[in-house]
Amino acid sequence: MEIAAAGKKHIDYALPAAAFLYGKTVGEIKLEKSNRFRSIKQNKSDFRPLEGSGKGSKRPAANVSKKTEQEKRSSQRYRTQQTVKPQQQCPYYKKCGGCQLQNLDYPQQLSYKQHLVEKLLRGYGPVQPIIGMENPLHYRNKVSAAFSTDRNGRTISGVYQSSTHRIVPVDRCMIEDQIADEIIVTIRKLLKSFRIEPYNEYREYGLLRHVLIKRGFATGEVMVVLVTASPIFPAKNRFVQALREKHPEIVTVVQNINSGFTSMVLGEQEKILYGKGYIEDILCGCRFRISAKSFYQINPVQTQRLYSSAISLAELTGNETVLDAYCGIGTIGLIASSKAGQVIGVELNRDAVRDAISNAKCNQIQNIRFFCDDAGDFMVQMAQNRQKVDVVFMDPPRAGSDEAFLQSVATLRPEKVVYISCNPETLARDLKSITRKGYQVKHIQPVDMFPFTSHVETVVLLSKLNTKQHIVEE
Numbered sequence: 001m002e003i004a005a006a007g008k009k010h011i012d013y014a015l016p017a018a019a020f021l022y023g024k025t026v027g028e029i030k031l032e033k034s035n036r037f038r039s040i041k042q043n044k045s046d047f048r049p050l051e052g053s054g055k056g057s058k059r060p061a062a063n064v065s066k067k068t069e070q071e072k073r074s075s076q077r078y079r080t081q082q083t084v085k086p087q088q089q090c091p092y093y094k095k096c097g098g099c100q101l102q103n104l105d106y107p108q109q110l111s112y113k114q115h116l117v118e119k120l121l122r123g124y125g126p127v128q129p130i131i132g133m134e135n136p137l138h139y140r141n142k143v144s145a146a147f148s149t150d151r152n153g154r155t156i157s158g159v160y161q162s163s164t165h166r167i168v169p170v171d172r173c174m175i176e177d178q179i180a181d182e183i184i185v186t187i188r189k190l191l192k193s194f195r196i197e198p199y200n201e202y203r204e205y206g207l208l209r210h211v212l213i214k215r216g217f218a219t220g221e222v223m224v225v226l227v228t229a230s231p232i233f234p235a236k237n238r239f240v241q242a243l244r245e246k247h248p249e250i251v252t253v254v255q256n257i258n259s260g261f262t263s264m265v266l267g268e269q270e271k272i273l274y275g276k277g278y279i280e281d282i283l284c285g286c287r288f289r290i291s292a293k294s295f296y297q298i299n300p301v302q303t304q305r306l307y308s309s310a311i312s313l314a315e316l317t318g319n320e321t322v323l324d325a326y327c328g329i330g331t332i333g334l335i336a337s338s339k340a341g342q343v344i345g346v347e348l349n350r351d352a353v354r355d356a357i358s359n360a361k362c363n364q365i366q367n368i369r370f371f372c373d374d375a376g377d378f379m380v381q382m383a384q385n386r387q388k389v390d391v392v393f394m395d396p397p398r399a400g401s402d403e404a405f406l407q408s409v410a411t412l413r414p415e416k417v418v419y420i421s422c423n424p425e426t427l428a429r430d431l432k433s434i435t436r437k438g439y440q441v442k443h444i445q446p447v448d449m450f451p452f453t454s455h456v457e458t459v460v461l462l463s464k465l466n467t468k469q470h471i472v473e474e
């Protein structure tokens with residue numbers, strides 16, 4: 001079995017995340033491309049205060065009369081949940097490009113995302129009001145910083161300027177975990193006293209390329225990953241000790257070696273410099289082990305809402321065979337396992353599967369098995385073996401699923417499919433395919449996992465149509 005490096009689900013800074021929308025209007029908000037970076041132009045007259053609502057609560061005006069009763073009820077519900085006032089703009093906003101919705105206040109961001117999902121999925125039925133955050137700041141539990149030197153030879157750390165390899169120095173970010181940001185600043189200062197050179201990719205000289213921090217929000221455990229250009233790390237033990245003295249919450253330090261000419265943060269090779277090489281976190285009552293390379297949702301507050309919504313839509317009775325496809329470290333399957341007969345998890349990333357197996361043991365869950373394989377290939381195999389599956393949870397990366405997987409869903413014919421998507425465009429494409437194969441969309445629930453960015457997560461429940469007449473063979 002060939003194991004490829006895992007696809008990164010949520011692309012971090014530097015990439016034109018909302019590129020597919022530029023020049024298009026979503027709701028009343030138009031995304032435009034400016035000379036050097038992307039920004040969102042918003043016509044102030046497009047927004048008007050809500051009658052009887054507090055300061056800062058605004059909504060797009062133009063479509064109001066055209067809205068259906070259901071849409072009106074929807075937007076009313078999510079508006080009243082949100083109380084966050086417009087944010088002070090981030091000083092790095094224009095260069096960083098990570099927060100594409102920075103100049104909208106939070107209710108406007110939710111409105112934008114609601115419209116986006118409605119626009120793409122409107123043919124499948126009503127879209128539930130998006131689940132937003134009470135406090136949409138500092139939610140990211142995974143933070144990475146690129147290191148280099150500026151023109152004067154000073155060490156800098158920060159994010160790549162949108163679509164470039166130029167580093168914008170950043171010390172504090174409004175969506176990142178604050179402790180993680182502080183640790184990155186400490187590391188930058190320590191480099192100087194330890195005379196460690198950051199890596200300069202143009203001169204191909206120096207050691208430290210990136211720092212990646214992961215923090216368990218429930219446990220407070222912190223992992224530091226030092227990504228170096230070479231395996232030789234002089235005075236590494238003293239460096240780690242000095243770092244831990246300043247930040248005792250660090251429970252493990254990993255050196256990751258990335259010597260390639262690549263825009264990927266992590267390389268293949270890893271060495272544990274301190275601790276166990278992983279951290280733990282608690283979500284929905286289960287304990288999870290998270291390694292440097294395993295995918296773990298970056299917004300734990302909303303992840304609990306996302307998972308609860310996905311699992312409750314499946315209405316498990318305790319007897320079902322459940323497939324958790326693209327399972328990562330096994331989170332959804334493990335949380336759902338107490339309500340199911342048995343669970344099968346499939347995931348391509350070997351480290352994530354190792355974490356998933358250990359998570360099952362740690363939570364004393366026995367009705368679950370994990371397989372390291374391509375989800376599409378695995379499903380084809382299951383279909384050939386005529387294996388019985390009642391419910392499929394699928395949570396693919398941004399690129400969505402593939403036809404082999406969807407065709408095998410049609411062959412296995414589970415009663416329900418719960419599709420969790422971080423990209424409504426590929427979701428719309430896959431829904432088109434799956435609804436032609438005898439499935440019907442029953443429920444669409446957007447969740448705001450990434451405030452201030454243009455990304456939106458959506459959970460969709462599909463259920464099997466009882467007649468084969470609806471199946472269009474492709």
Ligand code: SAH
Nearest residue numbers: 006009295326327328347348349374375395
């Ligand atoms: N459900 C998990 C992970 C979702 S992220 C969670 O909520 O945490 C998507 C996962 O799909 C990643 O772990 C990635 O490694 C995995 N993946 C990407 N391509 C895959 C493929 N072709 N087959 C199986 N897993 C894949």
